[in-house]
Amino acid sequence: MLEVAQQKFADESEVRVSELMLPSHSNFFGTVHGGHVLAVVDNIAYVCAARFAGATCVTAAVDRVDFHHPVRVGELLNLVARVVYAGRTSIEVEISVFAEDIQSGNVRHTNSCHLTMVAVHEGKPVPVPTLVCRTREDKARYIQAKMRREMGIKYREERDAFLSGISAMDDAALDAVINGEKSLPAS
Numbered sequence: 001m002l003e004v005a006q007q008k009f010a011d012e013s014e015v016r017v018s019e020l021m022l023p024s025h026s027n028f029f030g031t032v033h034g035g036h037v038l039a040v041v042d043n044i045a046y047v048c049a050a051r052f053a054g055a056t057c058v059t060a061a062v063d064r065v066d067f068h069h070p071v072r073v074g075e076l077l078n079l080v081a082r083v084v085y086a087g088r089t090s091i092e093v094e095i096s097v098f099a100e101d102i103q104s105g106n107v108r109h110t111n112s113c114h115l116t117m118v119a120v121h122e123g124k125p126v127p128v129p130t131l132v133c134r135t136r137e138d139k140a141r142y143i144q145a146k147m148r149r150e151m152g153i154k155y156r157e158e159r160d161a162f163l164s165g166i167s168a169m170d171d172a173a174l175d176a177v178i179n180g181e182k183s184l185p186a187s
């Protein structure tokens with residue numbers, strides 16, 4: 001088992017990364033491909049989580065991602081990540097993404113998202129340090145993350161029960177739901 005520090009501070013977990021958006025990152029419309037932004041997000045989440053955990057981490061889940069503005073080729077993508085929650089082996093990292101027009105200096109907040117990273121050793125989850133929140137903002141972020149985690153667990157349980165209900169339906173029952181003659185099975 002790896003040795004890990006007992007406690008780490010949320011306000012010392014911040015990681016900042018900037019990347020110039022190149023033509024090779026563009027989609028058919030000439031703006032930056034959303035998948036590229038997500039890859040940069042995943043990378044910074046890894047750095048933030050692995051530094052906090054003192055261990056290799058894997059991405060277990062990505063919470064909802066909304067893109068508020070397109071990112072243009074030639075802009076600088078600035079990302080800020082911090083640990084907002086730590087469970088026994090998992091860490092939630094919050095990432096805020098900003099697009100900077102280098103010439104004008106204008107900055108747009110394009111999206112924020114939350115990734116759950118799990119510390120692993122030889123493929124198995126391992127304990128992470130306790131997260132200590134010293135500032136009011138970090139305490140609020142921690143409570144929000146705890147709520148997201150609890151809602152995520154409930155959502156996954158209900159989804160799995162719902163999907164097994166659908167799998168158990170015969171063809172006629174599926175048609176009846178599609179045609180609105182029958183309601184969906186309760187989860």
Ligand SMILES: CC(C)(COP(=O)(O)OP(=O)(O)OC[C@H]1O[C@@H](n2cnc3c(N)ncnc32)[C@H](O)[C@@H]1OP(=O)(O)O)[C@@H](O)C(=O)NCCC(=O)NCCS
Nearest residue numbers: 058059060061086087088089090091116118120123125152
């Ligand atoms: C993530 C992974 C290590 C979890 O392994 P597991 O055997 O299911 O582990 P556990 O059930 O003990 O869960 C470990 C922790 O992860 C959390 N977790 C697991 N799946 C999760 C999910 N889908 N969403 C959020 N948290 C999750 C658990 O809540 C637990 O957190 P805690 O220890 O802080 O309470 C394993 O599923 C895995 O290796 N997945 C593939 C990861 C990967 O390859 N990512 C890159 C994809 S390209």
